[in-house]
Amino acid sequence: MSFSPNVLRDLKTLTLPWSTKLFVLLVLLVSAGMNIALFVMGVMNGRSDLLTATIQMFGVLLPIILLVAVLARAESGVAGLRRRTEILYLSVIPSVLARICESPQPLYAPEPRRRPPQPAASAPVFTNAVHGECHADFVVLVPCAGVWKAVVFRLEVNVGRINFNLCVPRHLVTPALKRPAALARRFAHTLEGAGAGRPDEGDDRLHTGYAFLKEPIARTIDGASFVCLVGGKFVSREFLWDSAEQLYFAQDLMFMLRAFLAEAPELFADVGEGTSGPPALDQVRAVLKGDLGALRQ
Structure with missing residues (x-):
């Protein structure tokens, strides 16, 4: 017996109506009830044939019950895809971007049972992700050359395609950068690296x-x-659905954002002094709108 290689994907995208789920549940409950009744009758009447039949029936029903229980609890259909998108926006990406700051650590001898040290600092991450939407904007605060820089970008996750926007505050775009393709040329090195893909893995x-x-x-x-x-x-x-693919994407995104910042730090807004802690969100909003006086407050 052979299965399609896409059978798992087909099961994940399968959406069953409540009437079908209820019918399957009732059939399983009736079958389990009959099995229990036969077992009790066999014990009370001392009938080994009933005990043997109930044990065989239980052996058949158990994997079916477990499979139905797993499929009933598993996320599937459109609602499952939307939920997975929210997890990507609210959990996977922020947890990785929080480590965008490189934390220099002293060298040490690795040992099998030794746990690596925790990073010294994490970058604050803000988003405007909305329930049920496939797009979200992000602001990451990164210490850079004695100041806090705001890295702003937008993601649009459309199941099999992802759109990315690197957002430069309008007040930082000089007249020279308004010429055709000038802004893209300012990030030429990073864009060349981001355009490289992985080989097809089947x-x-x-x-x-x-x-x-x-x-x-x-x-x-x-x-x-x-x-x-x-x-x-x-x-x-x-x-x-693939946690490894999501982690790869989030880490690749982090390295790309770090490269953008390193290549043209002047195109990312200074939102606070690096000698103190990260600035408040209200101050970040004001600076991104062009209110440079907020830096002196």
Whole structure:
């Protein structure tokens, strides 16, 4: 007996109506009840044939009950995909981006049972993700050369494709950067690296890198105006279900954002002094809107 290689994906995307689930549950309950009744009758009447029959029936019903219970509790269908998107936005990506700051540690001799030290600091991450939406904006505060920099970007996770916007505050875009493709050329090194993809590993989708447009677009986030570089990439159809793929994407995103910041730090807003802790969110909002006086408050 052979199964389609996509059988697991088909089960995850399967959506059953409540009437069908209720019917299956009733059938299992009736079958289990009959099995228990036969077992009790066999014990009370001393009939070994009934005991043998109940044991054999239980051996058949147990894996079916376990399978139905797992499928009933597993996330599936459109609602499951939306829930997995929320987990990506609210858990996976923030936990990885919080480690965007490189924490220098002294060298030590590794040992099998020795736990590595915890990073010295983590980067604050903010988002405006909304329940049921496939897009979200993010702001990551990163200490850089004695100041806190705000790295702003947007993600649009459309199951098998991801769109990415790198958002540069409009007040930091000089007239020279408003020329055709000038902003993209300012990040030429990072864009070249982000465009490299992984070799195909047998999936029906290529593990592609990002393809960026040369011309930016305008976008407003939380009242602040940005000029955005737009890129996109295809991901596996199993992306939202595959924790390893999500971790790879989040870590790759972190390294790409770190490269953007290193290549052109002047295009990321200074939102606070690096000698103190991270600035408050209200101060970050004000600076991104162009209110540089908020830095002196």
